[in-house]
Amino acid sequence: MTDVDRLRGAMVMSVGDLMLDEYVWGEVQRISPEAPVPVVNVSRRSYAPGGAANVAAGVAALGGRALLGGAVGDDPAAAAVRDALTATGVEPSGLVVDRSRPTTTKTRVIAHAQQVVRTDLEDRAPLPPAVEGELLDWVRHRLPEADAVVISDYRKGVVSPAVAQGVIEVARRAGKPVVVDPKGIDYANYRGATVLTPNAHDAGQAANVHIEGDDDLLKAARRLSELCGDAALLVTRGAAGMSLFASDGRIDVPAQARAVYDVTGAGDTVVAVLAVALGRGVPLPEAVDLANAAAGIVVGKVGTSTVTLDEIRERLA
Numbered sequence: 001m002t003d004v005d006r007l008r009g010a011m012v013m014s015v016g017d018l019m020l021d022e023y024v025w026g027e028v029q030r031i032s033p034e035a036p037v038p039v040v041n042v043s044r045r046s047y048a049p050g051g052a053a054n055v056a057a058g059v060a061a062l063g064g065r066a067l068l069g070g071a072v073g074d075d076p077a078a079a080a081v082r083d084a085l086t087a088t089g090v091e092p093s094g095l096v097v098d099r100s101r102p103t104t105t106k107t108r109v110i111a112h113a114q115q116v117v118r119t120d121l122e123d124r125a126p127l128p129p130a131v132e133g134e135l136l137d138w139v140r141h142r143l144p145e146a147d148a149v150v151i152s153d154y155r156k157g158v159v160s161p162a163v164a165q166g167v168i169e170v171a172r173r174a175g176k177p178v179v180v181d182p183k184g185i186d187y188a189n190y191r192g193a194t195v196l197t198p199n200a201h202d203a204g205q206a207a208n209v210h211i212e213g214d215d216d217l218l219k220a221a222r223r224l225s226e227l228c229g230d231a232a233l234l235v236t237r238g239a240a241g242m243s244l245f246a247s248d249g250r251i252d253v254p255a256q257a258r259a260v261y262d263v264t265g266a267g268d269t270v271v272a273v274l275a276v277a278l279g280r281g282v283p284l285p286e287a288v289d290l291a292n293a294a295a296g297i298v299v300g301k302v303g304t305s306t307v308t309l310d311e312i313r314e315r316l317a
Contacts, residue, residue: 004290004309004316008063010279011145012272014055015135015167016152016159016181018070018095019104019122020081021050028111040111049084050106051268052152054306055181057088058272061306064279067142069094069135071127071158077103088306094138098131104156124157136166143170147279150271151180151193161189168192177278180231181271182206187227195232195284196224197271203235221245234288236270236295244288251285256296256315269298269307290316 026040049057056066068085072078072095081103085092101123109116127135135158143149149171153159164180169192171178177194185206190196204211207220221233225245232246241255270291277287293315294307 004313006282007276007280007290007309010059010062010064010147010276011067012056012059012064012148012150012275012279013067013069013139013143013146014052014059014150014152014272014275015069015094015139015163016052016150017104017154017156018053018068018072018081018152018158019050019106019154019156020077020084021048021054022046022080022105022107023048024107024109026109026111028116038111038116040109040116047080047084049081049088049090051104051154051156052150053081053085053090054268055150055152055272055275056085056090058269058306059276060089061308062272062276063309064276066090067094067146068092069096069138069142071096071098071101071131071135073097073101073103074099075103077105077121094135094142096131096134096138098127100128101125101157104154122156124155126157126160127163132160132163136163139167140170143167143176144174146176148275149176149178150275151178151190152268152271153180153182153184155183159184159189161186164189165192177275179271179275179278181267187224190231191227191229193228193231194278195234195274196228197234197236197267197274198224199236199267200238200240203233217243232284234270234274234291236267242288242292242295244285246284251288253288253292256293266295266299269294273307273312 023046026042028038056068059066104122107119180193180196207223209220242253244251273291273294
């Protein structure tokens with residue numbers, strides 16, 4: 001079993017689509033007379049880093065250090081993201097400003113521990129060339145400090161082919177492992193990465209395979225492996241656990257969740273733990289076991305959450 005304290009102090013660079021997760025908390029006591037919808041009496045609002053920013057927060061919660069690169073707008077949500085990052089111990093120096101777009105914001109209305117509705121404010125257009133260049137310059141300057149790199153592609157416009165391949169190329173030259181959380185469907189963009197972590201639905205879409213059974217999953221994995229070169233694939237499968245497809249074979253890992261309250265941010269937790277572990281030289285199969293344990297913890301929490309080394313140690317005991 002991996003000594004989880006070995007993971008402490010790892011430096012991880014997270015690059016990609018970051019967002020602000022806004023939570024509106026309240027209670028429902030009646031249905032609106034205007035439409036058949038609940039009326040939520042708001043008691044408070046809270047904010048958390050989302051997407052690539054949640055990966056960085058996850059690294060910090062694990063006792064690591066995080067470098068975060070991405071794009072925000074010139075708006076109050078950008079200030080809220082920076083404040084949320086600072087509160088989690090992440091220094092937001094890699095946030096470049098694109099004044100042509102809003103900061104991606106997901107607003108979730110929560111009543112009695114249940115999500116009532118979610119609204120998304122976003123612009124999925126590619127970054128302007130000057131902003132993209134500024135981000136890649138930051139990556140080239142700061143990547144030598146990192147032990148591992150995460151690319152978070154939520155298809156919000158930041159992870160273009162140039163950004164994905166630019167980050168991977170710099171990381172490979174420096175001998176740093178690259179973990180990709182892919183929502184994009186062109187896996188050739190991720191060629192050269194160490195491991196990709198799609199969920200089964202996204203993997204099926206990217207491979208043009210409708211995944212119903214194990215044969216479908218294997219067919220999708222083979223197609224995607226051809227597209228992304230020698231990268232390993234860690235397919236997250238919800239209640240069915242995870243399946244790792246690597247050059248030396250396949251490993252299936254059963255789910256560890258004891259209770260599922262909210263899957264928000266579970267994928268971010270998986271890639272944060274994988275990156276920290278790989279950055280510390282943990283073999284990939286052992287890193288997957290750690291990530292699986294962390295995923296089982298985070299889905300038992302409400303809202304965008306992170307996991308600590310103590311929680312992982314307790315789960316594995």
